[in-house]
Amino acid sequence: MPALARKSAPTDRPPAGRAAVRALRAAPRADNRVNDVLAAAARLFREKGYAFTSMRDIASGAGMLAGSLYYHFASKEGLLVAVYAEGVGRITAAVDAAASAPAADPWQRLEQVCAAHLEALLEASDYAQVVIRVRPDDVPEVAAQLTALRDAYEKVFSRAIAALPLDGRADRRALKLMLLGALNWSQTWYRPGRDSPRTLARRFVRLLRESAAA
Amino acid sequence: MPALARKSAPTDRPPAGRAAVRALRAAPRADNRVNDVLAAAARLFREKGYAFTSMRDIASGAGMLAGSLYYHFASKEGLLVAVYAEGVGRITAAVDAAASAPAADPWQRLEQVCAAHLEALLEASDYAQVVIRVRPDDVPEVAAQLTALRDAYEKVFSRAIAALPLDGRADRRALKLMLLGALNWSQTWYRPGRDSPRTLARRFVRLLRESAAA
DNA sequence: GTGCAAAACAAACGGTTGTTAGGTATGATC
DNA sequence: GATCATACCTAACAACCGTTTGTTTTGCAC
DSSP states (O other): OOGGGOBOOGGGOOSTTOOOBOSOOOOOOTTOOHHHHHHHHHHHHHHHOSTTOOHHHHHHHTTSOGGGHHHHOSSHHHHHHHHHHHHHHHHHHHHHHHHHSOOSSHHHHHHHHHHHHHHIIIIIOHHHHHHHHSOGGGSGGGHHHHHHHHHHHHHHHHHHHHTSOBOTTOOHHHHHHHHHHHHHHGGGTOOTTSSOHHHHHHHHHHHHHSOOBO | OOGGGOBOOGGGOOSTTOOOBOSOOOOOOTTOOHHHHHHHHHHHHHHHOSTTOOHHHHHHHTTSOGGGHHHHOSSHHHHHHHHHHHHHHHHHHHHHHHHHSOOSSHHHHHHHHHHHHHHIIIIIOHHHHHHHHSOGGGSGGGHHHHHHHHHHHHHHHHHHHHTSOBOTTOOHHHHHHHHHHHHHHGGGTOOTTSSOHHHHHHHHHHHHHSOOBO
16 A cells, blocks of 8 residues: 555646646545556566566556556556565565564574575565566655665565674675675576575575585 | 568568568678667667667667668667677676686686676676667567576576576575665666765675675 | 546657658769 | 768657546445
8 A cells, every 4th residue: 555656636636738646636546457457567567577567568457448547646657666566575584573483593593594584585576576576766756765675574584684693794684785796686586496595595695604625 | 680580581471461581682882871770779769779770770879760770770679689698798708708807716816707797787888788778578579588688697697697606505696686686776877077986886785795784 | 425636548749760762863884 | 982881870660658638437425
């Protein structure tokens, strides 16, 4: 329910040609299809990318016409922000749960966190995959919003790294960048049915925990 | 000089409406502007991405008109393949040079390789940056060509990892995926003027070489 | 069951897209 | 200096883009 993407209601119609955001709105009907629209958009943005997905594609995926989308969202960019926010929300929820589950030690907890991140990213959710696939700077007008959402999530991840028992010289920032980069890039080479997200998370964390050198 | 992207010459014109590849072509003139076109395309693909760059953008960047591009390239996709190939070539050249430079040990050699990879990726070349920025599956019709080019490069990288002295249980494949992922993803957070590619390479390799755990 | 806003449809808008066809200037080759 | 392919320009094509407008249907509150 992304209020920020909503347009004004007919009673409060703005001057023609200008999209406006609404402050108050009557209760939505039970049969509205915002969720179908979001789901269709998430699926298409993930499959084809933002640029190669047209509003007509999304509309037809949700079983309606292109113009109707503008009742729920002010623009294509607004729709992307809504999908992106939902995606960040889902990743955050999954990772939060993994971070507060019982673990033998901070390293195992980090492994759980990585596994949850990877699962969301690779298999669980179209929304989550959009967060990784769509570059904020592809859409300059909302890029700031998108990066803000992403940064907020990364703090959850940082916390798991802050809890690690490292020796004094260790570089936690580099560790976070390296791990998160490796995880996010996996979207380009991952193929379902091979190594599971959980397995990959274990391998990556082990590489950092135990020295690879002989 | 991407022969595969060339269109047929007027003397060998194919049926209208069909693009064709040419086998033989007379010597190109010295004053042609293919390189300007490639450079403009590389710059724009890097800045705005493939989808958001129009043929008119590229043409104007090279100081000519959109239609003229089709004398040199059969399609927008063909132009992308040419840029991509040049990008892979440049990364490979830089990394090859780093790999054959003198090094104290295999780990230092790997660090040199990573630094060269990062420099190409983050600063040196528009062409190289396109290779990381543009997803092959964004352009289904040439995706296979693009991934083939990318895979060919990764073998150079794998060789540097194969030379590492690791203990028996170590997972070289995971190590390669992790390192390459971390390096490639850096394009999303790297800002010039902060840590140099060389510094980042040193940090990442050290995290793998020496255990981070206390 | 009447009233009213929610939520959709239907049809178009101006603009941009990749691409093509035909014409023309230019530099090299003989 | 004539010839001819190279390398561009000019102008258009049909298709598609995101978005707007006016109208119609439909669920819900009273």
